[in-house]
Amino acid sequence: MDTIVSKHIPSPSGGGQGGGPRAEGGMVAPGAAPTPTLPQGGRGQSLLSRGGWAAFLVALVVVCAVAPVLNLLVPATSAFHLSDYAVSLLGKIMCYAICALAMDLIWGYTGILSLGHGLFFALGGYVMGMYLMRQIGREGNYHSDLPDFMVFLDWKELPWHWALSDSFAATVLLVLLVPGLLAFVFGFFAFRSRIKGVYFSIITQALTYAAMLLFFRNETGFGGNNGFTDFKRILGHAIATPGMRMLLFVTTGLTLLGFVLFSRWLVTAKFGRVLQAVRDGESRLMFCGYKPVHYKLTIWVISAMMCGVAGALYVPQVGIINPGEMSPANSIEIAVWAAVGGRGTLLGPIVGAFLVNGAKSWLTVTAPEFWLYFLGALFIAVTLFMPRGIVGLLRRKGERA
Amino acid sequence: MTPLLMELGAERVSQHTESGGRAAGYARPALAGEVDLTHGRILYLEDVSVSFDGFKAINRLSLDIAPGELRCIIGPNGAGKTTMMDIITGKTRPDAGTVFFGSTIDLLRHDEAEIAQLGIGRKFQKPTVFEQLTVFENLELALKTDKGVRASMFFRLRSEQGDRLAEVLRTIHLAGSEHRLAGTLSHGQKQWLEIGMLLMQDPKLLLLDEPVAGMTDEETARTAELFLSLKGRHSLVVVEHDMSFIRSISDIVTVLCDGAVLAQGTLAQVQADERVIEVYLGR
Numbered sequence: 001m002d003t004i005v006s007k008h009i010p011s012p013s014g015g016g017q018g019g020g021p022r023a024e025g026g027m028v029a030p031g032a033a034p035t036p037t038l039p040q041g042g043r044g045q046s047l048l049s050r051g052g053w054a055a056f057l058v059a060l061v062v063v064c065a066v067a068p069v070l071n072l073l074v075p076a077t078s079a080f081h082l083s084d085y086a087v088s089l090l091g092k093i094m095c096y097a098i099c100a101l102a103m104d105l106i107w108g109y110t111g112i113l114s115l116g117h118g119l120f121f122a123l124g125g126y127v128m129g130m131y132l133m134r135q136i137g138r139e140g141n142y143h144s145d146l147p148d149f150m151v152f153l154d155w156k157e158l159p160w161h162w163a164l165s166d167s168f169a170a171t172v173l174l175v176l177l178v179p180g181l182l183a184f185v186f187g188f189f190a191f192r193s194r195i196k197g198v199y200f201s202i203i204t205q206a207l208t209y210a211a212m213l214l215f216f217r218n219e220t221g222f223g224g225n226n227g228f229t230d231f232k233r234i235l236g237h238a239i240a241t242p243g244m245r246m247l248l249f250v251t252t253g254l255t256l257l258g259f260v261l262f263s264r265w266l267v268t269a270k271f272g273r274v275l276q277a278v279r280d281g282e283s284r285l286m287f288c289g290y291k292p293v294h295y296k297l298t299i300w301v302i303s304a305m306m307c308g309v310a311g312a313l314y315v316p317q318v319g320i321i322n323p324g325e326m327s328p329a330n331s332i333e334i335a336v337w338a339a340v341g342g343r344g345t346l347l348g349p350i351v352g353a354f355l356v357n358g359a360k361s362w363l364t365v366t367a368p369e370f371w372l373y374f375l376g377a378l379f380i381a382v383t384l385f386m387p388r389g390i391v392g393l394l395r396r397k398g399e400r401a
Numbered sequence: 402m403t404p405l406l407m408e409l410g411a412e413r414v415s416q417h418t419e420s421g422g423r424a425a426g427y428a429r430p431a432l433a434g435e436v437d438l439t440h441g442r443i444l445y446l447e448d449v450s451v452s453f454d455g456f457k458a459i460n461r462l463s464l465d466i467a468p469g470e471l472r473c474i475i476g477p478n479g480a481g482k483t484t485m486m487d488i489i490t491g492k493t494r495p496d497a498g499t500v501f502f503g504s505t506i507d508l509l510r511h512d513e514a515e516i517a518q519l520g521i522g523r524k525f526q527k528p529t530v531f532e533q534l535t536v537f538e539n540l541e542l543a544l545k546t547d548k549g550v551r552a553s554m555f556f557r558l559r560s561e562q563g564d565r566l567a568e569v570l571r572t573i574h575l576a577g578s579e580h581r582l583a584g585t586l587s588h589g590q591k592q593w594l595e596i597g598m599l600l601m602q603d604p605k606l607l608l609l610d611e612p613v614a615g616m617t618d619e620e621t622a623r624t625a626e627l628f629l630s631l632k633g634r635h636s637l638v639v640v641e642h643d644m645s646f647i648r649s650i651s652d653i654v655t656v657l658c659d660g661a662v663l664a665q666g667t668l669a670q671v672q673a674d675e676r677v678i679e680v681y682l683g684r
Contacts, residue, residue: 271550
């Protein structure tokens with residue numbers, strides 16, 4: 001605006017906001033229209049409502065205090081005792097909930113359905129698995145410095161990509177970097193080529209499938225179809241003790257809560273509204289001067305890294321990682337959790353992950369043959385009757401009441 | 402560029418604006434990112450052609466718009482009006498020809514987002530607002546500011562930006578509705594919201610594709626008033642079919658037909674032109 005305005009309006013304010021009061025002021029008499037109530041503080045929405053903060057604190061206390069006390073201090077005979085099985089199940093589901101949250105950012109808010117999040121989850125898991133394999137030391141079946149499967153394959157030294165696997169710090173970094181880098185390279189080409197919608201979903205699915213086939217091979221150095229298991233220690237401490245199990249549980253819970261806050265920060269910022277605009281009108285957004293590719297790439301990489309962290313927390317708790325984690329069904333399940341709970345709500349996908357996986361662990365015990373039918377029926381029912389998921393339904397009821 | 406032509410350019414600037422053409426200098430250095438208007442043209446299309454599967458949507462079209470001008474473009478369906486806007490805003494690449502913004506910025510070297518950042522705003526034929534966002538959020542998205550990823554993460558609305566937003570809300574008669582979802586607005590209100598988004602973007606050149614389609618007579622009259630108030634400070638290119646609307650705002654009217662300029666002049670002149678009557682107005 002500067003050139004035109006500064007030429008014609010000798011305005012003392014410098015004419016930065018070029019339309020000028022005259023342009024609009026001419027339309028309506030001042031004071032004729034109601035004064036708009038604009039959000040104060042500039043950021044639009046607060047990070048969490050008061051109720052939200054209360055719920056957050058309750059969750060924090062449950063994870064850090066209630067669960068450890070009920071599991072470790074309350075005797076097993078008591079009705080309030082939290083069993084080890086329940087701890088490991090909940091820990092596992094919290095990892096899934098992180099994936100569902102990551103899915104919500106990319107699918108619910110940005111409208112990009114990824115069927116490849118299982119890959120990022122598995123990659124994070126594999127990085128952690130490599131570290132845990134090195135922690136076994138010489139206690140494996142073959143009493144060698146090398147992991148058992150390498151001895152079995154008659155390898156003499158560690159392959160190059162195992163170089164950093166004995167350092168925990170490097171492992172933590174790689175848990176973020178490996179999924180992040182893959183997502184960046186893949187996303188860069190996919191988004192730059194303006195691949196959208198179902199085509200993007202199919203390509204992510206194909207990528208995951210290709211990675212699974214690659215990891216199934218023995219030559220790639222990831223233990224083939226057996227993957228990694230028989231973990232003994234983490235950071236020098238035995239991994240299969242109640243204390244370590246609880247520590248992993250608490251770490252997972254804190255990570256989940258941290259990610260909830262981080263995601264909430266992202267979507268309440270203008271950044272989040274740009275993501276929604278990418279979802280609802282990408283071309284319109286370009287004519288507003290935004291470059292959607294940058295936004296899509298950013299949230300895609302963030303989402304992939306969150307999945308990687310979830311995978312890294314998952315592996316020590318379940319004690320195994322194999323290429324089965326990259327199977328197409330796993331990635332689709334993440335999308336199902338998000339859809340069942342309610343896309344674009346952050347809370348919904350977490351609820352969805354707990355409900356679906358709770359139902360899964362219950363049904364696969366009581367009626368294992370029906371689980372897949374149940375999952376299919378659930379997905380159809382949600383799509384037909386609750387397009388905004390459980391949380392969407394509850395919110396609508398709340399608004400009506 | 403000879404001194405004579407430059408003087409002619411300066412004269413054009415002075416015709417449409419109040420500056421008297423003082424800024425037209427002989428040895429002004431061109432600044433990067435600044436739109437050079439000293440030659441009296443803010444938009445300049447020359448010999449632009451584009452064809453889709455052999456169909457020539459734009460056929461050696463040449464057109465230029467002066468700073469501060471309000472230009473109306475009319476023409477029968479399929480004349481290439483929307484395609485022309487697609488070319489200017491970077492959505493469509495022409496097969497041949499040049500498109501300049503000012504005298505120095507070659508628009509064919511920029512993508513949609515960059516062109517919008519340079520100062521060309523566009524309103525689509527079908528109102529496109531972000532329906533899941535509120536009126537306020539729609540305007541905030543369009544606000545002229547750094548549109549990079551990091552800037553958006555840490556963006557806070559400054560008070561003068563808030564004032565500007567409130568002012569635009571009043572201008573588009575949506576004050577009081579700022580927290581409504583844009584999807585719940587009526588068609589005419591969506592049109593206004595999109596015009597409001599253009600105002601927030603504060604572009605130098607506004608391209609408006611059928612801005613009063615679906616508006617009531619009263620809304621149309623207010624739109625005409627708004628456009629006339631923008632003229633002079635902004636350059637406007639308005640594509641419209643509504644003849645009474647054009648009569649109320651027009652300066653110079655360009656008639657497009659089969660992807661090229663058929664006639665140009667005041668509305669009365671083009672309405673008297675036999676070729677125009679033949680293809681468009683008469684029947």
